Amino acid sequence: MKLAVVVQRYGPDINGGAELHARYVAEHLSRQAEVEVLTTCARDYITWRNDLPAGEEQLNGVRVRRFAVRRERHPERFGRRSHHVFHHTHSIADELAWLDSEGPTSPALIEHIRRNEADYDFFIFFSFRYYHAYHGIRATASRALLVPTAERDGAIGLSIFGPVFRGVRALMYNSFEERAMIQAASGNTGVPHVVVGVGSEVPADPNPGRFRQKFGVTSPFVVYVGRIDENKGCKELFTFFERYTRAVRGDLCLVLMGHSLLPIPDHPRIRHLGFVPDEDKFDGIAAADALIMPSYFESLSMVALEAWALGKPVLANGRCDVLQGQCLRSDAGLFYENYEEFLDTLALLQANRRLAAAMGRNGREYFQRHYAWPVIVRKYMDMLNRLRADDAAGAPSAAIEPLPGWFARRRSTLRPADDVVEGLPAGPVRRTERRR
């Protein structure tokens, strides 16, 4: 079986959620099938500048084909168009213009898919909201699987993506909340799908002592791993933690790992270690009392899964449905929606070691059951084999709805995308994959 993984950026040093997800999936599926990655030359997701050379290369045993991006993203134009389609009544043409300005605009990549469609059994597209996924799926709907990596933002409310969700052969969802949201937005319940997520390469024997020695962390601490950004809820986390230190005596520290786009508060109990290698990251998580995940929008938090894999409880932002749902289903994490809840949940995790340990055990079990790589690969292969069996049985192949005509595309009758999203069902899915 020959598979193509199509993703906006790809590389060992590219650590965006969906890109890392795509790389892990490509590398693991390459042990079961012939896998090729189709991607762009971009490294920077803000501009999509062609930083890497076009052409072929081998990365961790996977062949990667890169295609040039025709033009960089113009942030001001993209911002203006985003504002228009998210907040105002608009047309399909406006949405297509928005998609075009979002990028990464690589017609060469789409042309390659169109021309060489027959060379691949299936294409696995990552991240529904980008140019490559929309136009790529339109070029080869009958062989397209989509890993949407959708978050609860305006893009899911755009009408151009409805036919995409309905027209692909299968969907590989990251979470039950994501599935509920996309099905409500597009009415694609009839499309084959599976909630699969992604695994992680967690070392079997992390060394907490090594971390403490290397970074001189002697007191108990909770850890945040990821980009330190307001959009990730870090600003709120700083505020809450500073208040927590005033309210609760003790020496609990907050350790931050990752690049910072925010000024880090000058506080004796907040430590920023910057970007650290994977070994230190896993050692740090293993040494921590708990992992804090303050993000409002996540389609799947890989770092939360890694913490669970290492037997650590998670304290998540309850306003993120996905995180809350995972905490509830795993019984391995608490969540907060305001400062009072933050205070109580964190103090509880710190003070009640038995509870924290029990949650850690639940988390490890949850990870092994749902997110270990053999489980993930099996779900992918089951779906691919099922589709191939359908093809062999002569099942009608998926056909994507065509775009409306020139005039219809320009009719400004579509509701603002944010309004559409507001009407979608929200809240965590509680019991679907519960342990007991």
Add this chain to the structure above:
Amino acid sequence: MPPEFSMRSDSVDVDQLMTQIRARIRDKRGVDYTEEEIRQLANVKLEKFLDPTRVRSDLVQHYRQTRESGSTSALAPPPENYAFDDHLVYGSARGATGRLITSIRKLLNPLLKLFINPNPIIQVLHRQSAINAYSREQFDRTAALNYEVVHNLVVELTRLSIEVKNLKMRVESLSSRLDFSDRRARALESVVQYRPGMAPGAEVPQAPAPAPPAPRTVTSVPGGREGDSRAASGPIKGEAQRARRRRRRRGRGGANGQPETGGGPLPADAGDRQEPGSASAMQDAAAGDRGSSLPFERDTPVSTEPSPKPSGDQTDQ
């Protein structure tokens, strides 16, 4: 701090834990509202929390309507902006005839330029059109910002009103606790003051019974004499007291075992003279507690048994 959640076994139910945590928080801060509820309240029922004469309860709704309709009574809807370029000056919208007219106009353009130069006018109008578009966009942005600000203000105002209401309730609760504590303190002080006093002077005079049983009538002492005995010197007082005690003992034994004061009315000051520290006194003191339903019962050892008689009585027997 919070670690009061019982972990009786290693099985964890996060849903239940979170319910407990939230219940605790609710208990701590009184009435609890979710963000969504606050927004709903801010939009719909502000009058419940705010003084309607001072704040418009339908402020957000009104503002939204105004914004959606794009007009207010004071501000008429803006006219449609025009797109302007040099073709408009010479162009015509009359189809084929229009094209002919456009050609003629362009043909005569050199002649026109002999009289006036239309280029600056075209440029100015073109620029004006761009300025109009820019202004419109700025206006839209400002309106959006205003809406956001007003909305946030109203939400915050609602939140604060709720908080003030909660704090008021809390102050009332604390105030009633304080009242109770005062009353209790006074009651306890009086116990301390009077307990050793079971002294003769503190004895309650016996009221003449309306229909006393035979033994009682024989030994009863007129009230006037009681008053005298209170003011009299020690031996006299002691005699009167002994007489009363004898009477009391007889009363306990006789009259069908009824206490002497059981059937008759008490003197006017009898209520004030109940034995301090007795059950009734403490129950009175605790009466305020019942009203405020605060958990003082455990702190205060309220006895339901009558307090023992002073030992002096027994030695007299």
